[in-house]
Amino acid sequence: MPDRTPSPLDLLDDIGLHLLRELQRDARLSFADLARQVGLTAPAVAERVRRMEATGLIQGYRAEVNRAALGLRMTAFVRVRTHPGRDAELERFAAEQREVLECHEVAGEESYLLKVGATDVHHLNRLLVLLSAFGATHSTMVLTTKLTGRVLEPFA
Amino acid sequence: MPDRTPSPLDLLDDIGLHLLRELQRDARLSFADLARQVGLTAPAVAERVRRMEATGLIQGYRAEVNRAALGLRMTAFVRVRTHPGRDAELERFAAEQREVLECHEVAGEESYLLKVGATDVHHLNRLLVLLSAFGATHSTMVLTTKLTGRVLEPFA
DNA sequence: CTTGAAAAACGTGATGT
């Protein structure tokens, strides 16, 4: 048994890349529209996309919502130097708090890096107080986001 | 002239939130499916979603692709303390490099925080060398990502 | 992968409450 996963390599030919770009740009394009873009028929495109999903190349389709419209007008990155043995607790806390947008375990002086949203400085402060229970924190406020959600291309 | 934007407040009732959750979970759901989920008809749902897009509440629909499958097996956050007057140059560089996934202007000792992808440590090192032209850098390698792409709920 | 075809599901616009 050679491969466990059907290796997405053959999916990344010219047409596959074209499809991947289009779906990153607009995930709600119909198969018929996609077919017109890449010069195939709709069933052929549907099968390609289905294989991209099955191999895990495409992990899902997400609506991108305006955080500010939901009240999260500010963004911050918080580095946490966890107290010994509190890693699991911090991860559970991060998973429970809707304000925690991302949570990464990292190498270096701190062991975690969180991306958090907050309505205002008071809200952010409350979060930081809660986080300080797990370790020393260092936070960095985002002034303006210059770039996000880039369309990815293959590097390998 | 009261409001310039038709204020998405009325879009965030129970049904609106339900729709928003579903579309964050699976952006390719049909209007008919969405209608069944929330208990409305398809045309009603289509109009609601169209208004969510028009008001900017929904900013788009993106396919989420597996970065590792595209060759970007490692992720790092890089803080850059830019040299005086080089901010615009750094922003242009960040926009040009496909490896730069996010670029934020931040408050604190450093003025920029970048999220970058790379194929391996050599690739990452090449990036850091290029970035060092714009200022002093401090990079943090991601070991494992515990949380990302959370479904957002309103806070206001 | 294409073509063709057929059935089910879907999107859209008009109309009415």
Added chain:
DNA sequence: ACATCACGTTTTTCAAG
């Protein structure tokens, strides 16, 4: 703001090439 209906389109599944 929503329901209903009607029409055209899309999706899906087959077949055969």
